[in-house]
Amino acid sequence: MHTYNEAIQWIHDRLQFGIKPGLERMEFMLAQLDNPERRIKAVHLAGTNGKGSTLSYMRYMLQEAGYEVGTFTSPYIEQFNERISVNGTPISDDEITKLVQIVKPVAEKLCETDLGEATEFEIITVMAIYYFGCMNPTDIVLFETGLGGRLDSTNVIHPLVTIITNIGQDHQHILGETVQEIAYEKGGIIKNGVPIITAIEQLEALEVITPIAKEKKAPLYVLGKEFMSEYKGQSEGGEAFSFSCAFGSLPHAELTMKGKHQVKNASLALMAMHYLKTYFSILVDKEQMEVALHKTFWLGRFEKVQDNPTVIIDGAHNPEGVKCLVDTLQTHYCDKRITIMFSAVSDKKIGEMVPMLEELADKMVFTSFDFYRALPAETLAEYASKEHVVYGDFKVAIDETLAEIGENEICVITGSLYFISEVRKYMKK
Structure with a gap:
């Protein structure tokens, strides 16, 4: 070794x-x-x-x-x-x-x-x-x-x-x-x-x-x-x-x-x-x-990674984390149109997390990433009750989503911390 x-x-x-x-x-x-x-x-x-x-x-x-x-x-x-x-x-x-x-x-x-x-x-x-x-x-x-x-x-x-x-x-x-x-x-x-x-x-x-x-x-x-x-x-x-x-x-x-x-x-x-x-x-x-x-700063916790348009990443990977994310967005960005991009792994309570995110989101985007426990975007989308967009590749999802965001909008990328890690690397490039 x-x-x-x-x-x-x-x-x-x-x-x-x-x-x-x-x-x-x-x-x-x-x-x-x-x-x-x-x-x-x-x-x-x-x-x-x-x-x-x-x-x-x-x-x-x-x-x-x-x-x-x-x-x-x-x-x-x-x-x-x-x-x-x-x-x-x-x-x-x-x-x-x-x-x-x-x-x-x-x-x-x-x-x-x-x-x-x-x-x-x-x-x-x-x-x-x-x-x-x-x-x-x-x-x-x-x-x-x-x-x-x-x-x-x-x-x-x-x-x-x-x-x-x-x-x-x-x-x-x-x-x-x-x-x-x-x-x-x-x-x-x-x-x-x-x-x-x-x-x-x-x-x-x-x-x-x-x-x-x-x-x-x-x-x-x-x-x-x-x-x-x-x-x-x-x-x-x-x-x-x-x-x-x-x-x-x-x-x-x-x-x-x-x-x-x-x-x-x-x-x-x-x-x-x-x-x-x-x-x-x-x-x-x-x-x-x-x-x-x-x-104090902690990577991947309600972290702004881009301006114009504003992009926030947050590792809200369980119902309690999603609730905190939604509360924080309502407090600080209630005047903005919000697009939420979500990806998660297989052992999470997707059925509880997606409805909370949908309640706040003006637009929902489901995607996936290369990790052995990551759920396919289509599987996540099965829990949606509102209109949504599905991308198999999170990099394509980010590129196309940000290209469509207007001035008074923000994009929040959330879910698994493993997902946030990959997103952060990609956004830095």
């Missing part, structure tokens, strides 16, 4: 082993590497939506205060390497290659046991943990779960703080059909004595999370109870709000990222920062918080 391309190919070849929830393979591989997870100061984030945005707010605040911040996120938008980043900069091709050279023999040793082959996500998670534990230690690492929480590969870390953004209907074939079942899986990342910060709103979900926190003696901080935020309305280019908790307050904060849901994500990040400041002397002052919140 000598080149970056060989390393990436070896990682991607492991997609054939699918999704296998469980921690035994992770624990085996990390033990072979002398348990690098024990050397990391971490924050662990789970939730149906908002993980990436909450993580980004925290990263920007920590960076503004001069800390070196590692992040582990998924999926990637521009390049594979960004899944493991330091201060927002993806690690190098040489580092990816070196990590594969270290992890590959461990994975081969694993497959000789009864535990079987490691999945792609398990391999990437081990690479990230080894990188931050041994190759390039940082002041703190922000780990985003891949799927669920209890049996997610990242659940081998013991964090300083745990965050669960929200509970929604996604990956139900793995996590369970009910809110309670999904909450139980997310709540599986709660550790003994480690504070849990959440914006969960459903009473039935909180009734699952609360006893888990109590059993593990984990202090529980719920948005709207132990910490508060108040939406103040639109600011220039974003949202304005105030924040308060027992450890401090921010009377006026402004976000560049649009959407009322971003106020919740930012509030989670602020609560986590105040806790880290109070109990772990991670020092970030009010001014640094305010500056960082205004600077």
Whole structure:
């Protein structure tokens, strides 16, 4: 394994082993590497939506205060390497290659046991943990779960703080059909004595999370109870709000990222920062918080990628994400004619997402992209009840759609994050 391309190919070849929830393979591989997870100061984030945005707010605040911040996120938008980043900069091709050279023999040793082959996500998670534990230690690492929480590969870390953004209907074939079942899986990342910060709103979900926190003696901080935020309305280019908790307050904060849901994500990040400041002397002052919140940006989340005509891309890949997108468009672009282009993968609730988008859209465009789980455009269009256009190739869809858009119109391209990744690459060209 000598080149970056060989390393990436070896990682991607492991997609054939699918999704296998469980921690035994992770624990085996990390033990072979002398348990690098024990050397990391971490924050662990789970939730149906908002993980990436909450993580980004925290990263920007920590960076503004001069800390070196590692992040582990998924999926990637521009390049594979960004899944493991330091201060927002993806690690190098040489580092990816070196990590594969270290992890590959461990994975081969694993497959000789009864535990079987490691999945792609398990391999990437081990690479990230080894990188931050041994190759390039940082002041703190922000780990985003891949799927669920209890049996997610990242659940081998013991964090300083745990965050669960929200509970929604996604990956139900793995996590369970009910809110309670999904909450139980997310709540599986709660550790003994480690504070849990959440914006969960459903009473039935909180009734699952609360006893888990109590059993593990984990202090529980719920948005709207132990910490508060108040939406103040639109600011220039974003949202304005105030924040308060027992450890401090921010009377006026402004976000560049649009959407009322971003106020919740930012509030989670602020609560986590105040806790880290109070109990772990991670020092970030009010001014640094305010500056960082205004600077925060996250690829593919209500991101304007073109003017004249305006094109916005957003990875709204489940019903909760679509609702947030629709609300944000109604708030900021109610005076515009809106064309929505949509593509999704096979395990999503298309029957719930399409009607919400149709309610807002003046024109619907369905398309597809080159990904093994991507649904054909014709299949997506079967859920439509209004007049629509179908394109098999998303590049043709973009070219022809934008050629027809008028002055008072915007185009919103949304759906799978894998789709958004491909769209963003194409739009940059």
